[in-house]
Amino acid sequence: HAKLSGRDAVVAYFDDLDIERERRRMIEVALRGAWEGNRLELHFQPLIKLKNREIVSFEALLRLTTDTGEQIPPNEFIPIAEQTGLIHEIGAETIRRAIDIAKTWPEDLFVSVNLSPEQFRRHDLVSRIDSILKEAGFPSHRLELEVTENLLLRDEERVSDQLSRLNALGVSIAMDDFGTGYSSLGYLWKYNFDKLKVDRVFLEGYEFNQDKHRDIIETIILLGHKMGMEVTVEGVETASQDEMLDRLKCDQLQGYLFGRPMSANDAATLLEDGVQDQTVSERKSA
Numbered sequence: 001h002a003k004l005s006g007r008d009a010v011v012a013y014f015d016d017l018d019i020e021r022e023r024r025r026m027i028e029v030a031l032r033g034a035w036e037g038n039r040l041e042l043h044f045q046p047l048i049k050l051k052n053r054e055i056v057s058f059e060a061l062l063r064l065t066t067d068t069g070e071q072i073p074p075n076e077f078i079p080i081a082e083q084t085g086l087i088h089e090i091g092a093e094t095i096r097r098a099i100d101i102a103k104t105w106p107e108d109l110f111v112s113v114n115l116s117p118e119q120f121r122r123h124d125l126v127s128r129i130d131s132i133l134k135e136a137g138f139p140s141h142r143l144e145l146e147v148t149e150n151l152l153l154r155d156e157e158r159v160s161d162q163l164s165r166l167n168a169l170g171v172s173i174a175m176d177d178f179g180t181g182y183s184s185l186g187y188l189w190k191y192n193f194d195k196l197k198v199d200r201v202f203l204e205g206y207e208f209n210q211d212k213h214r215d216i217i218e219t220i221i222l223l224g225h226k227m228g229m230e231v232t233v234e235g236v237e238t239a240s241q242d243e244m245l246d247r248l249k250c251d252q253l254q255g256y257l258f259g260r261p262m263s264a265n266d267a268a269t270l271l272e273d274g275v276q277d278q279t280v281s282e283r284k285s286a
């Protein structure tokens with residue numbers, strides 16, 4: 001259609017800015033007092049152990065619903081929580097609630113919680129997590145914290161110190177979305193992570209170029225294992241991806257094939273019933 005010119009283009013530009021600013025404000029309002037208003041909720045997605053196909057953990061994932069019923073994805077509201085400083089309270093409460101739920105699970109399960117790089121700006125991050133664990137009487141080794149590569153771009157000294165203090169608490173640290181950020185192998189060298197979570201981009205389009213996808217994932221798994229880490233592959237959606245990963249012997253799988261993020265109640269039911277692993281039973285009976 002016709003190109004806007006002159007004054008019309010300028011007006012359209014400022015209209016867009018207004019709409020965006022209004023939306024950000026709406027999300028910020030929804031985030032304030034969101035737990036009390038039940039606008040924020042934790043969902044749980046299972047992590048499956050490759051070897052025996054049992055659930056070993058659930059990852060806690062935040063969900064925001066506005067008063068008008070709109071679902072805002074975390075990729076949109078987490079940055080706003082970060083910019084407004086709300087992330088510190090939301091982050092702490094997320095750990096508290098995730099632990100509360102995990103306490104109802106069998107004791108050999110752990111729970112995974114995402115930490116935003118922004119949370120590391122506070123000097124009291126580690127002591128706060130320590131008190132949350134103590135207040136809940138929850139064993140630190142049952143908590144895994146997921147951090148992204150972006151974290152490591154800033155204030156190296158402080159982050160390094162915080163990570164080793166978390167480690168000393170007995171909490172596990174996973175590097176999330178591995179391979180997508182400004183990855184530097186130097187970071188793996190410098191910090192001790194317990195786990196690598198391979199980002200789902202490496203599985204996207206697997207069906208169209210299987211060898212290429214398999215080769216890079218195999219290499220990342222090997223790298224992780226060589227460096228003494230466990231490796232989880234995210235975003236497993238199809239039986240053929242699952243079969244490939246089964247041969248590559250990563251440690252854990254996560255993805256829609258095994259379960260979407262679900263309410264705490266549905267997670268409890270899944271724990272009772274077990275994962276319906278079609279792919280494995282099909283393969284066994286084949």
Ligand code: C2E
Nearest residue numbers: 061062074075078094114115116235236237254255256261
């Ligand atoms: P993440 O930590 O990498 O979480 C995995 C994301 O991948 C989740 O999206 C999950 O729903 C999605 N996913 C899992 N399996 C599959 C699959 O098989 N296929 C596809 N297409 N997607 C899959 P979600 O819940 O939208 O979360 C997006 C991101 O938001 C998370 O990525 C995490 O970085 C962030 N996030 C979520 N909850 C929190 C939180 O409590 N705190 C912080 N700081 N960040 C959070």
Ligand code: MG
Nearest residue numbers: 059114146176
């Ligand atoms: Mg994560």
Ligand code: MG
Nearest residue numbers: 176177197234
């Ligand atoms: Mg992830």
Ligand code: MG
Nearest residue numbers: 177199200234
């Ligand atoms: Mg990811």
